[in-house]
Structures are given as C-alpha cells and as structure tokens.
Amino acid sequence: SNGIIHTEHSEHKPRLLLMGLKRSGKSSISNVVFHKMAPHETLFLEATTQIKKDSMRSFMDFQVWDLPGQIDYLDQSFDADSIFGGVGAMIWVLDAQDNYMEAIVRLTETIVHLQQSFPEIKYSVFIHKTDSLAEDYREDIIRDITQRVSDDLFDAGLENPPVSFYPTSIYDYGIFEAFSKVIQSLIPQLPVFEALLNTITASCRFEKVYLFDVLSKIYIASDTSAAELATYGLCSDYIDVIVDLSEVYGWERGRKDDGSKRAKDISKQSAESFISNVKGYSLYLREINTYLALVGISKEARFEPEKALVDYNVQALQKTLKKVLRRG
Amino acid sequence: MDKFKQKTEKKKVLLMGRSGAGKSSMRSIIFSNYVAKDVRRLPTTIGVESSTFKFLGNLMLNIWDCGGQGAYVESYLHDSAERTKVFSGVGVLIYVFDVESREFDTEDRNARDLVTYSAIVKALAENSPQARVFALVHKMDLVQTDFREQxxxxxxxxxxxRSGTFQRTIRTYGTSIWDQTLYKAWGMIVHSLIPNLDVIEGILSDLVGITEAEEIILFERTTFLTVTSVKSEIGERNPYEDRFERLSNIIKTFKSSISTFTGSSTSSHQFGELYIKTTRFNLIVAMLTTNTYALIVLPPGEVELQCTRLNLFIARDQFVQLAGFSDESRKSQ
Ligand SMILES: Nc1nc2c(ncn2[C@@H]2O[C@H](COP(=O)(O)OP(=O)(O)OP(=O)(O)O)[C@@H](O)[C@H]2O)c(=O)[nH]1
Ligand SMILES: Nc1nc2c(ncn2[C@@H]2O[C@H](COP(=O)(O)OP(=O)(O)O)[C@@H](O)[C@H]2O)c(=O)[nH]1
Ligand SMILES: [Mg+2]
Structure with a gap:
C-alpha cells in the first residue's frame, strides 16, 4: 500500500554476505551500518562464532549475513548451497592495515571456487580500516591491493571477474557509501531511478540528489553527476537531524480530528524540510514513502523562492517512483 | 540605543580536575565546535590555558582551563601569589572527576582525587565565597548502563x-563526551550565569501567546546550549524531558558536519533557517539575534507557519532593544 514490494517468500530476499579473515571488521561494519553502533564501541566486539543474520526492511527487503572468519567455507563437507545459493552480492572485507597477503589468497580462492557453482554472485572488496593508514601511503596501499587481487584472479583464469573495490572505514561515511553501491547493484530499476533524479537535478538547480533509505541511510539511487563523499555525508547527517527532531516533537497530541477539509489535507501531507543558507547552498528533504526520502543540495542559498517549483517537480517524481516500485 | 546598553559582565570560570579527566575535551566540544571523536588528539594542558568566550551580547566567559598535573596543582594551592591569582574573582568552579580514576574511591578517606578537591574548594571559599560549584562525574560512558545511576x-x-562551605549549593552531574549529558550539565552551568533571564522569558512568553506555538527554545549561537525556554499547555505535555540537551547535541553535531562539508575550520558554521513540516507539527529554527537562535514548534498547518515567521521579525526587534542582545558587539564579524 505504501509502494513497498512484498516478496512472496522471505527466502527470496536478496542476500548479501560479509566475508573476510578474522578481525577484518565484518561485525563492526554490520553493527555500524545496520544497528547504529557508534564506531568506537566496536572495539569491544567479540569474535563471531556463528553466522549472524540481519535483515533490512525497506522498499525491498535485504538479508545481510555476517560470516565468521574462522570457518573454512570451501571445505567439501560444508553445505555450500544453504549459504551461497541465492546470494546476490558478496562483500569481502580486507583489513588494509594488516599483512594482507593471506587475505588476498583466501579471497581469490573463494571467488574462483564460488564462480563455478554460483556464477550470478557479484563481488565487492572493501579495502577496510583505511582511517588507520598514514595518508602518504593510503593511495599506494589501495592501489596495491586492487592490483594484486585483479592479477591473481586473472591468473586463475577469470578474465573479467565481476569485482568492485571500495576503500572503507567505519569512522567516516565511506562504509555507507560503499554499502549503498553494493545494494544498488542489486536493484533492477536503478537506471530508471537515476534518469528520474537526473531530471530533477537539471530542472531545479540541484547540485546533487539522493534517494535515501531513511533508517539505514544507505542511498538506493542518486543522480549520476560526480560528488564528494562530504556531500553524501552532509545529506546523511541532515536525515539524522530530521529523524531526531521528529522523534522529539512527533508525539501524539490527541488533537481532535474534526473531519474538516483542513484536517484531511494535513493528514495527507508527506513530511518535508529545508535548511537555507548553508554556506551558499540549501538542503531539501521530502518523504517519498515509509522508507524512502529524497534529499538534495540546492545551488540556491535562499530556498524559499525555489520551493514551489521544487515541490512540483518532486511530487511528480514521487508519483512515478510509486508506480515503478509497485510494478517491482 | 546606547541608553539600553549594559556594562559587559565578565565571569571567571575555573575548569579543574586531575590530568586526563577530560576538561579540555569538554571545553573544545562545547566552545570550539569539536566533535567527540576529534578530541583524542588534544595535547595535555600545560599550566593554565585561559580563553574568553562571548556568550550572548554582554556576558563574557573567561575560562581558565587548569592543567591537572601534580606540579601545577601544587603551585595553585601552595604558592600564595598563584593561589590568589587563580582563586579570586571566580564566578563558577567546574570540577571534573574521572569516574574511572583509581584514586577516586568513595570508601577511602584518603583517595587522592577527593583530597585534592577538598583543598581546592577550600582555596575557593577563602578567595571567592560567592562562587558556584559544579562537579562533573565524567566518562560515564565507561560505566555499564545499569550501574550508572548508582x-x-x-x-x-x-x-x-568533601565540599566544605559549598556542601549545600554544589550541583553534580554525570557526563560523557559521547552523549547529550555533556550538554545538559553545561546548559545548567551557563543558565546559572545569564543576567536578565526574566526579561528574555517575558518576550518569549508573549511570542508563544501570539503565535500559538507549543514551545520556543532560545539557544546561544555558537555553543547551541539552551539559554531558556517557554511552553504552552500542550508543550508542557511533551514526554521527552531530555529534549533540550538532545537538541543541543543534534544541532551541534550537524554544525560540525557542515564544517566537514565546506572544509572550513572556523567555529561559526551557520545555517540560515531550518524548517520542518510533518503531519503532527511544524518547526522552525531561525536566527533570532546575532548571537541566538530560536526553535519554535507549531501545530501543523500552513497559516500558522507564515504567521509565526512574521511575528518572529517583531520579536527580533524587541530583542535587539534589550541590553545584552545588542548587535554592536558582533559587528566586527
Ligand atoms: N581503525 C579501524 N578499526 C576498525 C575498523 N572497523 C573495525 N575495526 C576494529 O577491528 C576489530 C575487529 O572487528 P570485528 O568486526 O570484530 O571483526 P570480524 O571481521 O567480525 O572478526 P571475526 O568475527 O573474528 O570474523 C575491532 O577492534 C574493531 O573496532 C575501521 O574502519 N577502522
Ligand atoms: N571514554 C571517555 N573518554 C573521554 C571522555 N572525555 C574525555 N575523554 C578522553 O580522556 C582523555 C583526556 O582528556 P583531556 O580533555 O585531554 O583531559 P584534561 O587533562 O582534563 O584536559 C582523552 O583521551 C579523551 O579522549 C569521555 O566522556 N569518555
Ligand atoms: Mg565478527
């Protein structure tokens, strides 16, 4: 009813796997992204001993499985099908501050092995804990890891392996950005969303527009212009502000519904917000449905005069999105 | 306008406590727009670091961040010239205890943190008997949630x-830089320092009356600490009693993300106006005077919103007339 896809069988939720060596940061990532754990609290996490399954309820339901690093999944006796069957994407978390040779060997073995039985899986490598690398070496290490993994896969006979690389850290927005991209690779309607957002950007003088999953702050689409991580960060923090303020002031007042037209109009509104004059820009947010919000950075410092035009265009987009999502 | 102008009130604020207790961390978060994760790199304070902070138009906070290493403490306490210099003319003493310190054992009469503390309040009582004392039990995040209250x-x-003559007036708070408790404690501290609060509250109450607002909160611009607030009957029913410190925390955090976005490091990451419309409430945060922001919560509906914007302009004038909110002092910025 809210334009949410209801999958018939819960087993068919797209599944994401987090894999990697012990202490590489898998549980930290899933706790920070899906349970709002503060990054510094991950210092107290204990080694994972069993597969931990999380699900993300959104416009599309995802499952995220955290696989303990201490188990050998390639072991013959292992029921690989129960874990890897139906997986959409696998994320290999690679600790960049550790001696990463062993991790690269294991990663290559795993991909080569899985490719045979589960050719549809998409792979991402999170080159993780980049915050703890000295700035001078950071780029070199990232390049070195990317090169080695690509070479090893090539040598193993995989010429165009479906692998993407992302530098990540739980101490900045990098991890959310990377997760967003992985999720996007599982969304069939992505090109449609992007085209719609490009239209908005062009017609309303926006610098950048994102379609956010409000709870996780993963963005499921954006316009296709290039943007800095800081732009995503600001929009994501803006959502926090709105969510927090709505919690503090969104309590039920028990106002009488007098059945008037005015009361009806209000109850049909979707939430909206703007912040004007953020160093020459403005921020804009509009609720699309229970899960999604459109957030954008406008090139206008004073947003008020633009608001009517933007609202008009965004409402049109909202209608289209609802249709697309329903057709799913 | 000059006839409204009041003399600037300067208040000396002592920030004391053992080395590593978290004094400089707090100061940087409240007054210099750091966020919690940035303070790990702060150097130890050597001797006294004094800084002046203009809080509202005519209230100057002169903060003395006193390094807590033994040698410095010895000299504040035992060198008589130092002692007078540090402890005289004090408006507020903020004493920071590290909850994890092994020398802060409540069973032990000779626990060093408490012994030092009582020597310090004694020096304060001799030199500034009128001062107010706030004790912060800090790093509460390190205590398991269930045990915090106890x-x-x-x-x-x-x-x-151990507070001597301040035993009856001292106020204590549990704090952590990782949550809003920091803003609660500091909000109470500055609230206790602000002159002509009643006049300010009068203007805000009028505004509540005129605009049907549920609540109006006045924040200081840089720290976003709550100066004061007024509510209507509906506003009184808001179940979130910790909302003031929560709001400070929310907006401060957002200001720091604006600074990351713009890549600037100044302490004034301003925004013009924040507006939210939902089915249950409307909300505006807007600059009221050059050094305050007002947060106004309204019932849902478009008319109320526009009407309030207008009244906000009128209130702005009243505030500018009010000494202590005059814009003069900020012209140079
Ligand atoms: N500096 C830094 N440390 C991180 C980061 N992510 C995780 N860590 C730390 O890495 C350590 C191990 O993290 P875990 O998430 O428990 O590792 P894991 O991959 O789940 O390990 P297993 O459960 O044994 O497979 C923790 O101390 C985390 O705080 C990061 O981005 N930067
Ligand atoms: N866990 C925790 N650590 C804190 C807190 N406040 C400060 N710290 C840490 O305590 C250390 C000393 O802080 P600092 O402000 O330099 O102490 P000062 O000597 O009293 O000025 C730093 O490493 C801070 O990161 C807190 O609320 N919780
Ligand atoms: Mg784990």
Missing part, C-alpha cells in the same frame, strides 16, 4: 561531603 549517586555524595 555510581553517580555514590560519587556525588562522596563529593558533596
């Missing part, structure tokens, strides 16, 4: 017992 109770009562 730990704070025990520590507070041990502190109170």
């Amino acid at each position: 730990v704070l109770k025990d520590k507070s009562s041990a502190i109170r017992q």
Whole structure:
C-alpha cells in the first residue's frame, strides 16, 4: 500500500554476505551500518562464532549475513548451497592495515571456487580500516591491493571477474557509501531511478540528489553527476537531524480530528524540510514513502523562492517512483 | 540605543580536575565546535590555558582551563601569589572527576582525587565565597548502563561531603563526551550565569501567546546550549524531558558536519533557517539575534507557519532593544 514490494517468500530476499579473515571488521561494519553502533564501541566486539543474520526492511527487503572468519567455507563437507545459493552480492572485507597477503589468497580462492557453482554472485572488496593508514601511503596501499587481487584472479583464469573495490572505514561515511553501491547493484530499476533524479537535478538547480533509505541511510539511487563523499555525508547527517527532531516533537497530541477539509489535507501531507543558507547552498528533504526520502543540495542559498517549483517537480517524481516500485 | 546598553559582565570560570579527566575535551566540544571523536588528539594542558568566550551580547566567559598535573596543582594551592591569582574573582568552579580514576574511591578517606578537591574548594571559599560549584562525574560512558545511576549517586555524595562551605549549593552531574549529558550539565552551568533571564522569558512568553506555538527554545549561537525556554499547555505535555540537551547535541553535531562539508575550520558554521513540516507539527529554527537562535514548534498547518515567521521579525526587534542582545558587539564579524 505504501509502494513497498512484498516478496512472496522471505527466502527470496536478496542476500548479501560479509566475508573476510578474522578481525577484518565484518561485525563492526554490520553493527555500524545496520544497528547504529557508534564506531568506537566496536572495539569491544567479540569474535563471531556463528553466522549472524540481519535483515533490512525497506522498499525491498535485504538479508545481510555476517560470516565468521574462522570457518573454512570451501571445505567439501560444508553445505555450500544453504549459504551461497541465492546470494546476490558478496562483500569481502580486507583489513588494509594488516599483512594482507593471506587475505588476498583466501579471497581469490573463494571467488574462483564460488564462480563455478554460483556464477550470478557479484563481488565487492572493501579495502577496510583505511582511517588507520598514514595518508602518504593510503593511495599506494589501495592501489596495491586492487592490483594484486585483479592479477591473481586473472591468473586463475577469470578474465573479467565481476569485482568492485571500495576503500572503507567505519569512522567516516565511506562504509555507507560503499554499502549503498553494493545494494544498488542489486536493484533492477536503478537506471530508471537515476534518469528520474537526473531530471530533477537539471530542472531545479540541484547540485546533487539522493534517494535515501531513511533508517539505514544507505542511498538506493542518486543522480549520476560526480560528488564528494562530504556531500553524501552532509545529506546523511541532515536525515539524522530530521529523524531526531521528529522523534522529539512527533508525539501524539490527541488533537481532535474534526473531519474538516483542513484536517484531511494535513493528514495527507508527506513530511518535508529545508535548511537555507548553508554556506551558499540549501538542503531539501521530502518523504517519498515509509522508507524512502529524497534529499538534495540546492545551488540556491535562499530556498524559499525555489520551493514551489521544487515541490512540483518532486511530487511528480514521487508519483512515478510509486508506480515503478509497485510494478517491482 | 546606547541608553539600553549594559556594562559587559565578565565571569571567571575555573575548569579543574586531575590530568586526563577530560576538561579540555569538554571545553573544545562545547566552545570550539569539536566533535567527540576529534578530541583524542588534544595535547595535555600545560599550566593554565585561559580563553574568553562571548556568550550572548554582554556576558563574557573567561575560562581558565587548569592543567591537572601534580606540579601545577601544587603551585595553585601552595604558592600564595598563584593561589590568589587563580582563586579570586571566580564566578563558577567546574570540577571534573574521572569516574574511572583509581584514586577516586568513595570508601577511602584518603583517595587522592577527593583530597585534592577538598583543598581546592577550600582555596575557593577563602578567595571567592560567592562562587558556584559544579562537579562533573565524567566518562560515564565507561560505566555499564545499569550501574550508572548508582555510581553517580555514590560519587556525588562522596563529593558533596568533601565540599566544605559549598556542601549545600554544589550541583553534580554525570557526563560523557559521547552523549547529550555533556550538554545538559553545561546548559545548567551557563543558565546559572545569564543576567536578565526574566526579561528574555517575558518576550518569549508573549511570542508563544501570539503565535500559538507549543514551545520556543532560545539557544546561544555558537555553543547551541539552551539559554531558556517557554511552553504552552500542550508543550508542557511533551514526554521527552531530555529534549533540550538532545537538541543541543543534534544541532551541534550537524554544525560540525557542515564544517566537514565546506572544509572550513572556523567555529561559526551557520545555517540560515531550518524548517520542518510533518503531519503532527511544524518547526522552525531561525536566527533570532546575532548571537541566538530560536526553535519554535507549531501545530501543523500552513497559516500558522507564515504567521509565526512574521511575528518572529517583531520579536527580533524587541530583542535587539534589550541590553545584552545588542548587535554592536558582533559587528566586527
Ligand atoms: N581503525 C579501524 N578499526 C576498525 C575498523 N572497523 C573495525 N575495526 C576494529 O577491528 C576489530 C575487529 O572487528 P570485528 O568486526 O570484530 O571483526 P570480524 O571481521 O567480525 O572478526 P571475526 O568475527 O573474528 O570474523 C575491532 O577492534 C574493531 O573496532 C575501521 O574502519 N577502522
Ligand atoms: N571514554 C571517555 N573518554 C573521554 C571522555 N572525555 C574525555 N575523554 C578522553 O580522556 C582523555 C583526556 O582528556 P583531556 O580533555 O585531554 O583531559 P584534561 O587533562 O582534563 O584536559 C582523552 O583521551 C579523551 O579522549 C569521555 O566522556 N569518555
Ligand atoms: Mg565478527
């Protein structure tokens, strides 16, 4: 009813796997992204001993499985099908501050092995804990890891392996950005969303527009212009502000519904917000449905005069999105 | 306008406590727009670091961040010239205890943190008997959630017992840089320092009356600490009693993300107006005077919103007339 896809069988939720060596940061990532754990609290996490399954309820339901690093999944006796069957994407978390040779060997073995039985899986490598690398070496290490993994896969006979690389850290927005991209690779309607957002950007003088999953702050689409991580960060923090303020002031007042037209109009509104004059820009947010919000950075410092035009265009987009999502 | 102008009130604020207790961390978060994760790199304070902070138009906070290493403490306490210099003319003493310190055992009469503390309040009583004392039991995040209340109770009562002539007036708070408790404690501290609060509250109450607002909160611009607030009957029913410190925390955090976005490092990451419309409430945060922001919560509906914007302009004028909110002092910025 809210334009949410209801999958018939819960087993068919797209599944994401987090894999990697012990202490590489898998549980930290899933706790920070899906349970709002503060990054510094991950210092107290204990080694994972069993597969931990999380699900993300959104416009599309995802499952995220955290696989303990201490188990050998390639072991013959292992029921690989129960874990890897139906997986959409696998994320290999690679600790960049550790001696990463062993991790690269294991990663290559795993991909080569899985490719045979589960050719549809998409792979991402999170080159993780980049915050703890000295700035001078950071780029070199990232390049070195990317090169080695690509070479090893090539040598193993995989010429165009479906692998993407992302530098990540739980101490900045990098991890959310990377997760967003992985999720996007599982969304069939992505090109449609992007085209719609490009239209908005062009017609309303926006610098950048994102379609956010409000709870996780993963963005499921954006316009296709290039943007800095800081732009995503600001929009994501803006959502926090709105969510927090709505919690503090969104309590039920028990106002009488007098059945008037005015009361009806209000109850049909979707939430909206703007912040004007953020160093020459403005921020804009509009609720699309229970899960999604459109957030954008406008090139206008004073947003008020633009608001009517933007609202008009965004409402049109909202209608289209609802249709697309329903057709799913 | 000059006839409205009041003399600037300068208040000396002493920030004391053992080395590593978290004094400089707090100061940087409240007054210099750091966020919690940035303070790990702060150097130890050498001697006294004094800084002046203009809080509202005519209230100057002169903060003395006193390094807590033994040698410095010895000299504040025992060198008589130093002692007079540090402890005279004090408006407020903020004493920071590290909850994890092994020398802060409430069972032990000779626990060093408490011994030092009582020597310090004694020096304060001799030189500034009118001063107010706030004790912060800090790093509460390190205590397991279930035990926090009890730990704070025990520590507070041990502190109170050692507070000498301030025993009845001292106030204690549990704090952590990782949550909003920091803003609660500092909000109470600055609230206690602000002159002509009643006049300010009068203007805000009028505004509540005129605009049907549920609540109006006045924040200081840089720190986003709550100066004061007024509510209507509906506003009184808001179940979130910790909302003031929550709001400070929310907006401060957002200001720091604006600074990351713009890559600037100044302490004034401004925004013009924040507006939210939902089915249950409307909300505006807007600059009221050059050094305050007002947060106004309204019932849902478009008319109310526009009407309030208008009234906000009128209130703005009243505030500018009010000494202490005059814009003069900020012209140079
Ligand atoms: N500096 C830094 N440390 C991180 C980061 N992510 C995780 N860590 C730390 O890495 C350590 C191990 O993290 P875990 O998430 O428990 O590792 P894991 O991959 O789940 O390990 P297993 O459960 O044994 O497979 C923790 O101390 C985290 O705080 C990061 O981005 N930067
Ligand atoms: N866990 C925790 N650590 C804190 C807190 N406040 C400060 N710290 C840490 O305590 C250390 C000393 O802080 P600092 O402000 O330099 O102490 P000062 O000597 O009293 O000025 C730093 O490493 C801070 O990161 C807190 O609320 N919780
Ligand atoms: Mg784990």
